[in-house]
Amino acid sequence: MAKKQFKAESKRLLNLMINSIYTHREIFLRELISNASDAMDKIYYKALTDESIAFNPNDYYIKITADKENRILTISDTGIGMTREELDDNLGVIAKSGSLTFKEENEIKDGYDIIGQFGVGFYSAFMVADEVTVITKSFDRDQAYKWYSKGADGYRIQEWEKDSYGTDIILKIKEKNEEEDYDQFLEIYRLKAIIKKYSDFIRYPIKMDFTSRRLKEGSEDEYEEFTEEQTVNTMVPIWKKNKNELSPEDYENFYSEKRYGFDKPLKHIHIKAEGAVSYNAILFIPEKMPFDFYTREYEKGLELYSSGVLIMNKCPDLLPDFFSFVKGMVDSDDLSLNISREMLQHDRQLKIIAKNIKNRIKSELSNMLKDEREKYEEFYKSFGRQLKYGIYEGFGMNKEMLQDLLLFYSSREKKMVTLSEYVGQMPEDQKYIYYAAGDSIERIDKMPQAELITDKGYEILYFTEDVDEFAIRMLMNYQEKEFKSVSSGDLGIDSDTDKENQDLEEKDQELFDYMKNVLGDKVKDVRASRRLKNHPVCLANDGDLTIEMEKILNAMPTEQKIKAERILEINHSHQVFQSLREAFANDKEKLDLYTHLLYNQALMIEGLPLDDPLEFSNDICSIMK
Numbered sequence: 338m339a340k341k342q343f344k345a346e347s348k349r350l351l352n353l354m355i356n357s358i359y360t361h362r363e364i365f366l367r368e369l370i371s372n373a374s375d376a377m378d379k380i381y382y383k384a385l386t387d388e389s390i391a392f393n394p395n396d397y398y399i400k401i402t403a404d405k406e407n408r409i410l411t412i413s414d415t416g417i418g419m420t421r422e423e424l425d426d427n428l429g430v431i432a433k434s435g436s437l438t439f440k441e442e443n444e445i446k447d448g449y450d451i452i453g454q455f456g457v458g459f460y461s462a463f464m465v466a467d468e469v470t471v472i473t474k475s476f477d478r479d480q481a482y483k484w485y486s487k488g489a490d491g492y493r494i495q496e497w498e499k500d501s502y503g504t505d506i507i508l509k510i511k512e513k514n515e516e517e518d519y520d521q522f523l524e525i526y527r528l529k530a531i532i533k534k535y536s537d538f539i540r541y542p543i544k545m546d547f548t549s550r551r552l553k554e555g556s557e558d559e560y561e562e563f564t565e566e567q568t569v570n571t572m573v574p575i576w577k578k579n580k581n582e583l584s585p586e587d588y589e590n591f592y593s594e595k596r597y598g599f600d601k602p603l604k605h606i607h608i609k610a611e612g613a614v615s616y617n618a619i620l621f622i623p624e625k626m627p628f629d630f631y632t633r634e635y636e637k638g639l640e641l642y643s644s645g646v647l648i649m650n651k652c653p654d655l656l657p658d659f660f661s662f663v664k665g666m667v668d669s670d671d672l673s674l675n676i677s678r679e680m681l682q683h684d685r686q687l688k689i690i691a692k693n694i695k696n697r698i699k700s701e702l703s704n705m706l707k708d709e710r711e712k713y714e715e716f717y718k719s720f721g722r723q724l725k726y727g728i729y730e731g732f733g734m735n736k737e738m739l740q741d742l743l744l745f746y747s748s749r750e751k752k753m754v755t756l757s758e759y760v761g762q763m764p765e766d767q768k769y770i771y772y773a774a775g776d777s778i779e780r781i782d783k784m785p786q787a788e789l790i791t792d793k794g795y796e797i798l799y800f801t802e803d804v805d806e807f808a809i810r811m812l813m814n815y816q817e818k819e820f821k822s823v824s825s826g827d828l829g830i831d832s833d834t835d836k837e838n839q840d841l842e843e844k845d846q847e848l849f850d851y852m853k854n855v856l857g858d859k860v861k862d863v864r865a866s867r868r869l870k871n872h873p874v875c876l877a878n879d880g881d882l883t884i885e886m887e888k889i890l891n892a893m894p895t896e897q898k899i900k901a902e903r904i905l906e907i908n909h910s911h912q913v914f915q916s917l918r919e920a921f922a923n924d925k926e927k928l929d930l931y932t933h934l935l936y937n938q939a940l941m942i943e944g945l946p947l948d949d950p951l952e953f954s955n956d957i958c959s960i961m962k
């Protein structure tokens with residue numbers, strides 16, 4: 338039988354994992370038990386819904402045996418088993434679809450969070466074992482197989498004998514060394530403690546044999562050894578327990594055991610609902626964003642159980658897109674076991690559950706924002722963008738649900754504020770909620786367009802994510818205050834410059850017209866600025882489309898490029914304006930040069946590419962001459 342190589346990436350990952358990723362080696366057991374339980378869920382469900390499969394609830398259990406002498410630990414399940422192909426597919430490739438590349442780009446900070454993102458739970462066996470053997474028989478095949486591997490250099494699969502379907506995972510436990518006492522993983526009481534800690538809530542019995550001594554019958558001093566099988570886990574699923582029986586650690590363990598994520602959840606929500614529809618749910622708000630969260634591959638959804646039987650791994654209909662980061666499960670006695678994917682979508686009960694869940698998540702987030710601001714900001718860093726997408730995608734339909742969960746950086750507070758905090762601080766004469774969009778806080782800080790508004794003492798919200806401005810457009814207003822970009826043509830502020838504007842002479846209008854002509858259709862107009870204080874020029878926009886939005890839309894891979902209506906604004910209290918006037922009167926060639934220079938400067942300040950950098954450079958040289 339030829340030995341198969343693990344795919345090259347897998348090899349590297351395997352080494353990496355064995356040597357560094359998991360901080361606690363003992364969790365290999367949780368991983369294997371979790372797999373066994375999943376395999377049993379699959380067959381259990383099949384047996385309940387397919388009459389051709391014999392069904393006896395007592396048939397479903399996990400058995401753990403330890404053979405100290407030979408250093409063998411076995412985890413057996415009566416689950417669905419694997420076919421030869423499944424063995425190859427499931428245990429032959431570790432890192433699927435470029436996840437390793439991701440790992441290399443992102444330094445592992447705290448070990449544990451990376452591994453679950455690959456689905457390599459099974460391989461954690463190599464943290465404690467030199468050799469791993471899997472003997473498995475699929476429920477619908479007659480032939481069983483043996484898979485064998487010594488770790489990174491590959492694996493073999495061969496035909497094998499096994500009576501009933503299910504899987505045995507057989508570990509040859511490593512020899513004890515200075516770093517780790519591997520012997521503990523052969524000690525029955527230690528194993529029991531590990532199971533209690535991580536896998537107590539597994540629905541199926543986890544059985545172990547305990548050997549102890551007792552007095553021989555009829556004897557007063559002679560003892561005999563006897564072995565007794567015990568179920569070590571409580572088996573009551575955590576969601577059926579009372580909240581007051583459970584500690585935060587219990588929820589955290591459940592989160593890891595279920596592989597919802599390898600971070601620690603930021604918050605758990607335990608719902609026990611009775612009434613129109615009865616259900617239990619445990620939901621988690623993760624701390625960290627899964628690495629594939631903003632990709633197409635990410636699948637939202639909650640696990641769905643019907644009377645304790647898992648019927649769907651990720652039921653998307655239970656979560657709105659804007660809460661797609663939520664993990665967890667729902668168990669209801671009111672759902673039919675045989676319900677199909679299509680039927681579920683129209684299921685009235687499910688709709689009610691989904692609605693309750695949505696409202697509950699919303700109120701938990703609101704409370705977190707109110708009572709645990711730091712935690713909320715942590716959450717918002719990871720998932721705030723998703724809330725904004727929610728506003729944008731729903732055409733404002735989810736406004737009521739989401740607007741008070743938004744945070745933006747404030748120019749005045751120098752930290753994140755809510756819209757309600759912003760409006761609460763508005764001076765009476767302020768009509769609009771002002772915002773400035775740009776790549777970063779530092780960059781927006783320097784935007785000349787904001788000068789007048791800052792001068793007025795008005796606060797500005799900084800929009801640094803590309804979705805921000807689009808989301809706000811959908812919102813349109815908040816507490817009847819409209820949003821206004823600091824770059825928009827009309828700021829709605831009466832300024833001192835208005836009076837000065839009247840001082841502008843008719844001749845100046847001719848000057849602006851001339852400059853507009855020089856620039857042609859690069860700009861819609863050249864005007865005296867009402868917002869600039871210290872800077873000589875800036876770009877503003879007329880119409881709905883801002884220059885920031887233009888940048889974002891044009892960065893998308895579409896053929897058609899769009900253009901905001903640009904206005905070149907000149908600060909007429911600036912010295913430069915005098916030079917323009919003089920050039921207009923005496924030297925038109927110079928005015929042409931100045932106009933181009935100012936326009937290019939405005940582009941640069943805006944972070945836009947110059948139409949012709951070489952020409953710009955030549956222009957600079959010619960004024961130096």
Ligand code: ADP
Pocket residue numbers: 372373376414416417418419427428455456457458459460504596
């Ligand atoms: P994950 O469970 O995260 O998908 P694993 O590496 O732990 O990743 O397992 C890979 C796959 O191997 C599982 O998804 C499952 O299909 C299969 N598998 C693992 N253990 C068992 C088992 N005891 N019985 C049946 N299938 C199993």
